[in-house]
Amino acid sequence: MQERSSPNTSVASLITANGERLIQAFHRDITERRRTDELVRELAYYDPLTGLANRMLLKDRLIHSMLAGQRSGNFGALLFLDLDNFKLLNDQHGHGVGDMLLAEVAKRLRNCVRQIDTVARFGGDEFIVLLDDLAGDKAQAHSQADQVAEKVRSLLADPYEMVFTNQDGTTVQHVQHRGSASIGVTLFLGQDSTQDDVLIAADLAMYRAKDMGGNTVCFFDAQMQLANTAKAILRNDLHNGILEKQFSVHYQAQLLGVDKITGVEALLRWRHPTRGWVTPAEFIATAEKTGLILPLGLGVLETACTQLSLWSRRRETAHLTMAINVSARQFHHSDFVDQVLAVLERTGANPNLLKLELTESVLITDVEGVIVKMNLLNAAGISFSLDDFGTGYSSLVYLKRLPLSKIKVAQEFVRDILTDPDVLAIVRMALVLADSMGLEAIAEGVETESQRKVLAGMGCHRYQGYLFSPALPVQEFEALLARA
Numbered sequence: 001m002q003e004r005s006s007p008n009t010s011v012a013s014l015i016t017a018n019g020e021r022l023i024q025a026f027h028r029d030i031t032e033r034r035r036t037d038e039l040v041r042e043l044a045y046y047d048p049l050t051g052l053a054n055r056m057l058l059k060d061r062l063i064h065s066m067l068a069g070q071r072s073g074n075f076g077a078l079l080f081l082d083l084d085n086f087k088l089l090n091d092q093h094g095h096g097v098g099d100m101l102l103a104e105v106a107k108r109l110r111n112c113v114r115q116i117d118t119v120a121r122f123g124g125d126e127f128i129v130l131l132d133d134l135a136g137d138k139a140q141a142h143s144q145a146d147q148v149a150e151k152v153r154s155l156l157a158d159p160y161e162m163v164f165t166n167q168d169g170t171t172v173q174h175v176q177h178r179g180s181a182s183i184g185v186t187l188f189l190g191q192d193s194t195q196d197d198v199l200i201a202a203d204l205a206m207y208r209a210k211d212m213g214g215n216t217v218c219f220f221d222a223q224m225q226l227a228n229t230a231k232a233i234l235r236n237d238l239h240n241g242i243l244e245k246q247f248s249v250h251y252q253a254q255l256l257g258v259d260k261i262t263g264v265e266a267l268l269r270w271r272h273p274t275r276g277w278v279t280p281a282e283f284i285a286t287a288e289k290t291g292l293i294l295p296l297g298l299g300v301l302e303t304a305c306t307q308l309s310l311w312s313r314r315r316e317t318a319h320l321t322m323a324i325n326v327s328a329r330q331f332h333h334s335d336f337v338d339q340v341l342a343v344l345e346r347t348g349a350n351p352n353l354l355k356l357e358l359t360e361s362v363l364i365t366d367v368e369g370v371i372v373k374m375n376l377l378n379a380a381g382i383s384f385s386l387d388d389f390g391t392g393y394s395s396l397v398y399l400k401r402l403p404l405s406k407i408k409v410a411q412e413f414v415r416d417i418l419t420d421p422d423v424l425a426i427v428r429m430a431l432v433l434a435d436s437m438g439l440e441a442i443a444e445g446v447e448t449e450s451q452r453k454v455l456a457g458m459g460c461h462r463y464q465g466y467l468f469s470p471a472l473p474v475q476e477f478e479a480l481l482a483r484a
Helices: 029-047 054-074 086-091 095-110 138-156 195-211 222-243 278-292 294-310 335-346 367-379 410-413 421-436 451-455 474-483
Strands: 002-005 010-017 022-026 076-083 118-123 126-129 160-165 169-179 179-186 215-220 247-256 259-270 277-278 321-326 356-361 383-389 403-410 442-444 462-463
Touching: 002 383, 054 076, 054 118, 054 195, 054 215, 054 277, 076 095, 076 138, 076 160, 076 195, 076 421, 076 442, 086 095, 086 169, 086 195, 095 118, 095 160, 118 335, 138 179, 179 195, 179 222, 195 215, 195 222, 222 259, 222 294, 247 277, 247 294, 247 474, 259 278, 259 442, 259 474, 278 294, 294 335, 367 383, 410 421, 410 442, 421 442, 421 474, 442 474
Parallel strands: 179 215, 259 321, 321 356, 356 383, 383 403, 403 442, 442 462
Antiparallel strands: 002 010, 010 022, 076 126, 076 179, 118 126, 160 169, 247 259, 247 462, 259 277
């Protein structure tokens, strides 16, 4: 018996029955199955919103590109794109508008590349452009990739018009948007690197572009990898430092005049087991980005309020106020108000002696929510000061609505007050503004008597800085207080 089968819909076989040769055939319509198979393939390898290759297909194409480069000796390039301020668009106009923008970005990206190249949506508002078969000379390949990246950057920065209509064609919503993208680029040659190495390199370059303000193209270099490794080590050390209780709180005196200590600022200090003392400038930014500032900030609040409660029971320290820095991420946490009130209740600290210091960065987002939180805590007796006044953005319209009691003249202004007339003018203006709003003013970072005298001549008589004392462990601060 012989049998033949069609790759499509029919199967036929030759049989013998009662001495006669017959053909037995079966026919089946597999159109629907093919449609199902195609749909499964689409779902597996393509993004349903934009129609672009998805992450899985992109990685497969990248492997093929690396193998092709190995044979040809030609470079490839990977462009990693992240849309700037995409979350803000979503928050303002809703996810429907955000989806429409993503679809439009996908169309523009297709128009920037050759047919042999791949455009993929990597996830969220992240896109990848894979450029195949560039030049064999690295400098020339770099130039080719740069030309495409700049074309992409320019095209994505053109205005967007997004219109939603009803079935009858009437406009429901019309959104005009000016967007941009941060673009990281890396070159690769054959299999000198793994696909993960290529993706990580482009991702690092993209974050460097974002740090540079967005709407920028940035190529990967080895220093980025070193910096990323150092950040990873620092993140790991921060985790261990919290678990192993390597952090402590020191206290820096705040004075009225030259000799009257009226309070302290609680400052976080980290003694690393091998590196020794690590300055806040080295770790606070990383703690902010990783979210570790939340347990660190809560620990400072708990320790400082416990100390404030202990001091309130002694006649010689009962008058001291306690200033505590609060980061923007910490303040915007949904449980912040409850956490502060719970710590006060646990420790028995007097809320009227507690001063929370906020930087102007807190006011950048959700100003109305900030005002609500400040008023809730202020009603419990807690006061607020605006730290580093003048270094960020403050709207006077909002400032007058905030329950502030004090501003702090930034250390960088105090440092240059003797040498820069513009700084002198800024400080004078800040002090006049504070006086007009009925706020106390304190200058931080006062290191010389000359600086103090200039500040005093402008009406600022509250100081903090190395002229008087560095931040000290509690026992050393109490000894300083006894001498004063």
